[in-house]
Amino acid sequence: MSQLEVEDLEVYYETEEGPAQAVDGVSFELEEGENLGIVGESGCGKTTLAKAIIGILPDAGYINNGSINFKGDDLTEMSGPERRRLKWEEISMIAQSAMNSLDPVYTIREQIVEAIETHRPGTGRVESDEIVTEMFELVGLDPERADDYPHQFSGGMRQRAMIAMALALEPSLMLADEPTTALDVIMQDQILKRMGSIQEEINSSMLVITHDVSVVAETCDRVIVMYAGKIAEEGPVEEIFNRPYHPYTIGLKRAFPNIRKSSQDLLSIAGYPPELVDPPQGCRFAARCPMATDKCREEEPEAHYENGLRSYCHYADEIDTELRPYADDSDTWSQTAAATDGGVEE
Amino acid sequence: MSGKEALLEVDGLKKHFKVNQGWIASLMESFGSGEPDYVHAVDGVSFELREGETLGLAGESGCGKTTTGMSLVKLHEPTAGDIIYDDQRLSEATDAEIKKFRQNAQMIFQDPFESLNPRMTVYDTVAEPLRIHDIPNETARVQRALEFAELLPAEHYFDQYPHELSGGQRQRVAIARALVLDPDFIVADEPVSMLDVSLRAGVLSLLDRMTDEFGLSVVYISHDLSLLRHMCDRLAIMYMGKIVEKGPTDQIIENPQHPYTQALINAVPVPDPGVGRDRVELQGEVGDVIDIPTGCRFKNRCSEYIGDVCDQVVPPLEQKTEFEQDVACHLYESAAGYDPYEEMSGSPSAAETGDGAESTPADD
Ligand SMILES: Nc1ncnc2c1ncn2[C@@H]1O[C@H](COP(=O)(O)OP(=O)(O)OP(=O)(O)O)[C@@H](O)[C@H]1O
Ligand SMILES: Nc1ncnc2c1ncn2[C@@H]1O[C@H](COP(=O)(O)OP(=O)(O)O)[C@@H](O)[C@H]1O
Ligand code: SF4
Ligand code: SF4
Ligand SMILES: [Mg+2]
Ligand SMILES: [Mg+2]
Secondary structure, X not given: OOOEEEXXXXXXXXXXXXXXXXXXXXXXXXXXXXXXXXXXXXXXXXXXXXXXXXXXXXXXXXXXXXXXXXXXXXXXXXXXXXXXXXXXXXXXXXXXXXHHOOXXXXXXXXXXXXXXXXXXXXXXXXXXXXXXXXXXXXXXXXXXXXXXXXXXXXXXXXXXXXXXXXXXXXXXXXXXXXXXXXXXXXXXXXXXXXHHHHHHXXXXXXXEEEOOHHHHHHHOOEEEEEEOOEEEEEEEHHHHHHOOOOHHHHHHHHOOOOOOOXXXXXXXXOOXXXXXXXXXXXXXOHHHOOOOOHHHHHOOOOOEEEOOEEEOOOOHHHHHHHHHHHHOOHHHHHHXXXXXXXXXXX | OOOOOEEEEEEEEEEEEEEOOOHXXXXXXXXXXXXXXXXXXXXXXXXXXXXXXXXXXXXXXXOOHHHHHHXXXXXXXXOEEEEEEOOXXXXXXXXXXXXXXXXXXXXXXXXXXXXXXXXXXHHHXXXXXXXXXXXXXXXXXXXXXXXXXXXXXXXXXXOOOHHHOOHHHHHHHHHHHHHOOOOOXXXXXXXXXXXXXXXXXXXXXXXXXXXXXXXXXXXXXXXXXXXXXXXXXXXXXXXXXXXXXEEEHHHHHHOOOOHHHHHHHHOOOOOOOOOOXXXXXXXXXXXXXXXXXXXXXXXXXXXXXXXHHHHHOOOOOEEEOOOOOEEOOOOOOEOOOOOHHHHHHHOHHHHHHOOHHHHOOOOO
């Protein structure tokens, strides 16, 4: 049994136009100690997925269908108090822009101690202080600065303090939503390394959510590429980067400049992801895909399994045998851009 | 790209900001007690911007990139130093000449959500600079700028407000506004860092076209070195208000010489799991730019620190004998024959208290 098993999960948001299908039929498993990355453009459902797992969906959001099994229990059927116990103790989250979510009127120590005492009533002050010291050392902060207020920390230090807080109860699953996006490269590097070593120490597994494919390439064992609420492709990080079958994965990977390659053309995937209230039938990527055919616009692709990858594309086989050079050529994509006129409205 | 003429020369630019300006500090100052503190945001920066080139400015958060950029377009008055444009020292320029300079120097900011006035339509946003500078043929110019920025058809956007546009479209409006005066150069400060992947590549290729089709010079500010490698002809790496390394992009990325540049490049993640990198971590954070250390500003974090000379002598940014780029570090031999150890022996305490082995001139 995997630590986490998400099955056919549908998370919708109530909107005036009807339910927005932010996560639509997502299934995956996460083993103990494993690092799983989730990448995709803004709005494809990454944060929603994480919020559903930890149980902090906003009022408009609800689980429409599916299950989230964590260590054998279905979280979607748990009572409120049971879920709250799990949160932080078993599953913790480093939220997007976490560094701005510390409370300015309390010291960092007060905030961490408060979190510990809420979840482990009976923990003495001495023990809580020890945890604070230990966690500060783990994330590379000077424990003497635990009594500072958030504004006395730089952005990178605040981000590390949030990580310290997320780790304080040694959760077995960490959800990290864009943990380093707001930081510069040096700080990003420091934090990613810290998270890696801490994880080994407390043997937790981690879901790393990011739009930056290089962060995933360096920190994860496996990756899920999401597009418009669905999984486009999933598999081991080497396979996803070296021999993906899904055109979206190929495009996304080439949209990022690589410091090791000087003259590689950046590829631009023209247009925007589709509306999620009334998503198109067939493959959701069809409107932007240079390989799309009528079949793509009509039939939803089934999973194609090969080389440890799960790829939702009708033409996964052909991409492997003959279409790969075509899909990996930036001209292919700019022609699609011209055809769709690029200036598609949001 | 080398051999092109310099469009602009920055000569010893400094920009210091007074801090602790709360009422207590100013009260103390008025009683003559307590000196105000200064943030040395930019502290003696010199470089040239050549015609048609893209120059990248990189470095950690807080190293002074934005302040340099804003000084370049005269959004800041320099504390010291000068900008030479068209053979004219701006410190000596007349009001009319400054106005002409402002027309030729434009800036694009990081956050398109904040840099556009929410109450102005796209048309007025782009037309405003034309009105300020009394330039005729407004409609035709606005139309052309929007078309260049690939907001098509341009008329469709005329009456729209920023909140009706996507992030990428807003950044395109900001680009159209910067281009409408037909400037000589543009400072682009993290122009795509707020944009999502799908929008990013499009805006980048637009910036590329500005230099290719209009021969515009661009100063591109970012801490994303992968991006700078893709966009720039030359790079300048900044650390605590100073340039530590400067030269052709490929040279600097493939063969960095300053220990700081090496650490910075090492920290960049690579979108390729097969490529391992040598992950030596740069410890700590940028030091305080209020109390400037003596000698080399990078000394506390430097893995190559070679003793008293680093501690006492400020390494000048200069041509070295062994490679093409300019570097500010005592590890390398000066091409002009400058000897930092001479300055140490000039200060008696340094020569006597320094431990012998390290303060004798290196002769490798
Ligand atoms: N509170 C909400 N009410 C209505 N719709 C929402 C709400 N939160 C998110 N959505 C919608 O759900 C979809 C997925 O949002 P989500 O924030 O999960 O995406 P994401 O991949 O995390 O994007 P980003 O990278 O921008 O954070 C989007 O279409 C978004 O507009
Ligand atoms: N108006 C200002 N007043 C005081 N300090 C400033 C001001 N603008 C910038 N600084 C300081 O100058 C330094 C460099 O800032 P900046 O140019 O914004 O760096 P970067 O763009 O590289 O992040 C920082 O220490 C910053 O806090
Ligand atoms: S199914 Fe068709 S539209 Fe979808 S990714 Fe594959 S080729 Fe493109
Ligand atoms: S001058 Fe000295 S301290 Fe500074 S970078 Fe060079 S070796 Fe390091
Ligand atoms: Mg998100
Ligand atoms: Mg800046």
